[in-house]
Amino acid sequence: MKNTHFCKAFITFASLFLVFSCKNDQANSKPAIAADKAIEAAVERTLDRMDIREKAGQLVQITLDVLTEYGQDVKPVQLDRVIGEYKVGSILNVCKAAPTRAKMEEIVRAIQDKSMEAIGIPDIYGLDMIHGATYYKEGTFFPQEINLAATFDPAHAAAMGKAIGYETRAGLVPWVFSPVMDLGRTALWPRHWESFGEDPYVQSVMAAAETRAIQGSDPNHIGLDHCAVSLKHYLAYGNPASGKDRTPAYVTEQDLREKYFAPFKACIEAGALTVMVNSAAINGIPTHANTKLLTGWLKEGLNWDGMIVTDWADINNLYERDHVATDRKDAVRIGINAGIDMIMDPYDPAVADDIVALVEEGKISRKRLDDAVKRVLRVKYRLGLFDDPVWDTSSYELGSAETVQSALDAAIESEVLLKNTGGLLPLSKGTRILLTGPNANSMRCLNGGWSYSWQGSGTEEYTEQFNTIYEALKARFADVRLVEGVSYDNSGSDWQADKAVDIQGAVAAARGVDVIVACIGENSYCETPGNIDDLSLSANQTALVKALATTGKPIVLILSEGRPRIVREIEPLAAAVVDIMLPGNYGGDALAELLCGDANFSGKLPFTYPKYVNSLHTYDYKVSEHRETMEGMYNYDATMDVQWPFGAGLGYTSFEYSDFKVKNTRFKAGDVISVSLKVKNTGKVAGKEAVILYSSDLVASVIPDVRRVRAFKKVELAPGKETTVEFSLPANDLAFVGADGRWTLEKGEFRLSSGGLSEIVSCTKTKVWKTQNIK
Ligand code: BGC
Secondary structure (H helix, E strand, O other): OHHHHHHHHHHHHHHHHHHHHHHHHHOOOOOOOOOOHHHHHHHHHHHHOOOHHHHHHHOEEEEHHHHHOOOOOOOHHHHHHHHHHOOOOEEEOOOOEOOOHHHHHHHHHHHHHHHHHHOOOOOEEEEOOOOEOOOOOOOOEOOOHHHHHHHOOHHHHHHHHHHHHHHHHOOOOOEEOOOEOOOOOOOOOOOHHHOOOOOHHHHHHHHHHHHHHHHOOOOOOOOOOOOEEEEEEEOOOOOEOOOOOOOOEOOOHHHHHHHHHHHHHHHHHOOOOEEEEOOOEEOOEEHHHOHHHHHHHHHHOOOOOOEEEOOOOHHHHHHHOOOOOOOHHHHHHHHHHHOOOEEEOOOOOOHHHHHHHHHHOOOOOHHHHHHHHHHHHHHHHHOOOOOOOOOOOOOOOOOOHHHHHHHHHHHHHHOEEEEEHHHOOOOOOOOEEEEEOOOOOOHHHHHOOOEOEOOOOOHHHOOOOOOOHHHHHHHHOOEEEEOOOEEEOOOOOOOOOEEEOOHHHHHHHHOOOOEEEEEEEOOOOOOHHHOOOOOEOOHHHHHHHHHHHOOOOOEEEEEEOOOOOEOOOOHHHOOEEEEOOOOOOOHHHHHHHHHHOOOOOOOOOOOOEEOEOOEOOOOOOEHHHOEOOOOOOOOOOEOOOEEEOOOOOEOOOOEEEEEEEEOOOEEOOOOEEEEEEEEEEOOOOOEEEEEEEEEEEOOOOOOOEOOEEEEEEEEEEOOOOEEEEEEEEEHHHHOEEOOOOOEEEOOEEEEEEEOOEEEEEEEOOOEEOOOOOOO
């Protein structure tokens, strides 16, 4: 059995190598990051003085638990083993939950002292700072990426990136595993909320803004207010066929390049220094073994000199889970030869011995070893760690008033009003409110995973100073009564399970109020523990809303959740619906401001909200997926029936679109298409509107997507005011990946549209690009 695995692995690897060789001619000629001569020379000098054990150690990353024996203090004996003996070059993670930044500083200082003494090379410490400095006790927590996408304003992604870079550095950590780039295209997947929604363009714009803000403007010299990013998880991690975390994806070549690769390309071009790999497999090939994607597309295709790190234990997964390697050593051989530069083992530093042996046996070439080591050293030099392995942190201020205001502003613009029958909202401050549901009084539910701890559990210990929805509503409305009716069991490990504690009590309490605000959805979770089998909202929460509806009181549903749980049965019972997703520590305050009308809604859904558990769609489906009934005796129709479409979102005012104009309606590759339109605030209050420009390819040689987002801009208008929004759309953006795998802009008609207005434009000449990337 073992032998069969070995043969298969060898054949897969060999064929990957062939594909990769054929692609070598397709690389970008311009480097993604222009090399700095002084840094390159220093990297070479350092490499020259390293022996093979030191080189191997630089390719290994270990979790902090190993140094601390699961406690909070770094143990000298463990430092001697991990850094002294194995020369390990990187440590990650926190123990259990968020330390204070002073504690983090103490940990990193001990590691750096040992690294400099034992190997003369600084460690690079990495943390999952996902929606702010979310692994420090005092970090500022922004809304999760899914919420930031709903703002349709990259300024919010930039504000979060700035806070992540600066606040993380305050604890002596120079590297963050952010932004998340997976695209939330599979609603069941437990990491749906970690990305900027389902659209590749929105993901590209937001993540590139975040990347620039985390790293600063010069990727060769990352200052002390910034960190290196790790774009994750390359590639197509967010599309598992089963909807379960870390299970295989099956993706067409077209979608891989057009939708999944494009955001990575945008961020690499924005200067991203490192990339983390998709734990799972694409089209049957574990991504950690995929030479074509790692070395071919990413390193060579983009001419990128950055570093690729594995995800957690994913070299081990090549043999333990995926059966493409016979043992760990074989897995290390496959991974490093495919293009991996750093192995997040994360528990066994002796993986370095495997690297040494493989090099000595000629199974990893010295050239590949040196290339990987140089990529690791280059990041350390670019971060300035050789000069300053540690630095003075006394002037850093976490949670400054300005940063907190940015997090609150982002939360306000991220909560999406989906229904408001008869203008029920805003509620006057004298409204008597029954607040109910398991999410009504929980900071954990507002934050989601990666918040103080991996699962977002234990949040209450840290969040005394922040307001739950209940606390925030009490501060704005005179009469708020809380009867949860249903609650989560936070004591065990089955956090998703809820129980009906007092549905009848909630119903009774509703009789004396004007409005019911029901906060339903999900408890926090992350990765595999968040796997579920059924996207439906829980039976208890559904029963709660149904019981409340019998009172005849108007219901406002607050959806507080990381992925869109099916609410088809109860949506008609609600007069108003707000999807707040995971708005972070200031999300309760934001909701209170919005519900009372002190602020106006302007968020729009960055994903398609499904209506049925077995009909999960994205807005850019193929035209053939939605058809009217055919003529004749067979009914070959197909329908797209969703709860709320991508881009849905109301406010307390109305906007009118007019004068949609395209200057150059006939164009060819290389041209820029100029589009303008007018937007007017026709309501009575000020508001913001995300203006989204779509294109539809009317006829193409592969079935076209029904529409694609090509640009967006957020405008703010006082009542009665009008503005002209202009877009400059590169014609090349209308290209698609053809059946032969080449980027193609085809002659023919396209519809450009925004806000219900549209114009037909024509490409006058077909162009097929020779290289794998357009620009
Ligand atoms: C996750 C990554 C994370 C890594 C380190 C993995 O389980 O998939 O997103 O960066 O752990 O914590």
